[in-house]
Amino acid sequence: MAKKSDKKIIFNKEKKMPPFAISFYSMEYNKTGGWRNFRPVIDYDKCSCCLICWKSCPEAAIKLKKTKVKGKEKFKPVIDYEYCKGCGICWEECPTEAIDIEEEAE
Amino acid sequence: MKLKIPEEEIMGHGNLACQGCGATLAMRLALKALGSNTVIVLPACCWSVIDGPFPHSVVNVPLFHTAFAAGPSTASGVKAALEIQGKDTNVVAWAGDGGTYDIGLGTLSGAAERNDDMIYVCYDNEAYMNTGIQRSSSTPLKAWTTTTPVENPKESHKKDIISIMAAHRIPYLATASVAYPEDMIEKFKKAKDIRGMRFILVFSPCPTGWKYAPQLTVKLARLAVQSRVFPLIEIENGIKWKLNKEITHPSPVSEYLKPQGRFKHLSDEDIAEVEQSVEADWNRLLEKTKK
Numbered sequence: 001m002a003k004k005s006d007k008k009i010i011f012n013k014e015k016k017m018p019p020f021a022i023s024f025y026s027m028e029y030n031k032t033g034g035w036r037n038f039r040p041v042i043d044y045d046k047c048s049c050c051l052i053c054w055k056s057c058p059e060a061a062i063k064l065k066k067t068k069v070k071g072k073e074k075f076k077p078v079i080d081y082e083y084c085k086g087c088g089i090c091w092e093e094c095p096t097e098a099i100d101i102e103e104e105a106e
Numbered sequence: 107m108k109l110k111i112p113e114e115e116i117m118g119h120g121n122l123a124c125q126g127c128g129a130t131l132a133m134r135l136a137l138k139a140l141g142s143n144t145v146i147v148l149p150a151c152c153w154s155v156i157d158g159p160f161p162h163s164v165v166n167v168p169l170f171h172t173a174f175a176a177g178p179s180t181a182s183g184v185k186a187a188l189e190i191q192g193k194d195t196n197v198v199a200w201a202g203d204g205g206t207y208d209i210g211l212g213t214l215s216g217a218a219e220r221n222d223d224m225i226y227v228c229y230d231n232e233a234y235m236n237t238g239i240q241r242s243s244s245t246p247l248k249a250w251t252t253t254t255p256v257e258n259p260k261e262s263h264k265k266d267i268i269s270i271m272a273a274h275r276i277p278y279l280a281t282a283s284v285a286y287p288e289d290m291i292e293k294f295k296k297a298k299d300i301r302g303m304r305f306i307l308v309f310s311p312c313p314t315g316w317k318y319a320p321q322l323t324v325k326l327a328r329l330a331v332q333s334r335v336f337p338l339i340e341i342e343n344g345i346k347w348k349l350n351k352e353i354t355h356p357s358p359v360s361e362y363l364k365p366q367g368r369f370k371h372l373s374d375e376d377i378a379e380v381e382q383s384v385e386a387d388w389n390r391l392l393e394k395t396k397k
């Protein structure tokens with residue numbers, strides 16, 4: 001598979017294939033964090049690292065960070081505000097109510 | 107600590123879906139199970155937009171846009187071409203309910219009857235969302251859409267696509283839900299190791315089309331399973347039906363209906379009628395799984 005970082009767009013004449021345009025660029029330029037009206041904030045004192053928020057985020061905007069809690073290795077969810085659209089699913093789903101939602105400042 | 111769900115994200119950042127889109131969560135989870143040795147064939151649907159404008163794409167696997175009715179036939183061709191090149195790649199046709207239950211049904215039936223080697227995924231948001239919420243044959247009984255207004259809501263039942271596909275006796279068929287990610291990922295992994303036509307129906311709530319607050323996407327998907335509206339099942343070779351999740355104490359169907367604006371016009375009698383239809387479908391399903 002061609003890497004998305006390759007900058008050419010292929011119109012394959014050599015193999016006599018029909019013109020075939022390939023998207024090599026990612027969508028990372030599209031910082032969807034700017035769409036957010038509400039900002040989810042995790043209170044790590046209440047977070048049990050169950051990762052339900054991570055599983056439920058449509059944007060893959062929750063990252064996992066390895067940490068140690070009471071000597072045990074765990075993954076901690078960390079919200080990437082560059083891409084979080086503020087849908088509130090993580091807030092709704094969190095079983096320990098560790099996620100609060102705040103109105104975004106203008 | 108081990109994760110039950112693969113950590114790697116094959117779907118990247120910056121997609122164009124609405125906030126809280128169930129179909130986007132469906133793709134994120136499916137790709138985690140499928141891995142990067144995958145090609146997606148995409149007929150027209152919301153995902154044609156979600157993926158991004160040329161020359162950009164949010165999924166880090168090749169994605170082929172095709173005509174609305176041609177998802178299955180394009181996937182058959184892509185698979186054949188890859189086989190000629192000696193490549194063993196997962197070919198996934200990814201279509202909406204309009205593309206599956208309605209316009210793509212003919213080509214889907216053809217590919218299923220030939221038992222072509224693909225994973226066909228229908229993300230079901232129960233209407234033509236991309237073009238402005240028109241009813242499809244997957245739209246449930248009594249629901250509002252822009253073509254079934256509240257004065258005249260949908261009169262017919264949701265089409266039973268599962269039985270249609272089972273009648274083709276394809277090797278693997280499953281339903282999945284974005285509210286049950288472990289179950290969903292297990293089913294995609296299982297499908298990956300089977301050859302021939304595999305069909306997975308993923309229940310994908312749509313806040314824009316169903317008129318509910320975007321934070322409720324996963325909750326509604328869960329309520330659909332718990333109220334027996336959307337059973338989680340698997341079928342092998344069209345004959346061995348298996349219920350993955352017994353629902354012994356179902357939640358009331360009304361709990362699923364009430365948060366959704368598309369059902370806001372329903373009277374108590376209407377709700378009772380929907381409940382009866384859910385119960386009848388469930389009993390029919392139980393007969394099949396008991397065999």
Ligand SMILES: Cc1ncc(C[n+]2csc(CCOP(=O)(O)OP(=O)(O)O)c2C)c(N)n1
Pocket residue numbers: 129150151152153173174175201202203204205206231233234235236237242
């Ligand atoms: C032959 C043809 N007719 C109509 C359209 C316009 N069209 C594009 S997407 C779409 C709706 C798709 O609905 P569905 O398959 O349910 O996917 P969703 O948008 O809901 O995700 C329609 C009608 C088209 N692209 N091609």
Ligand code: SF4
Pocket residue numbers: 040056057058059060061062079083084085086087088089090091
């Ligand atoms: S608000 Fe939505 S987009 Fe943001 S982190 Fe939570 S689930 Fe993800």
Ligand code: SF4
Pocket residue numbers: 122123124125126127128129130152156231235236311312313314315
């Ligand atoms: S209309 Fe619905 S399915 Fe389409 S992108 Fe928006 S939320 Fe997703």
Ligand SMILES: [Mg+2]
Pocket residue numbers: 202203204230231232233234235
């Ligand atoms: Mg649809």
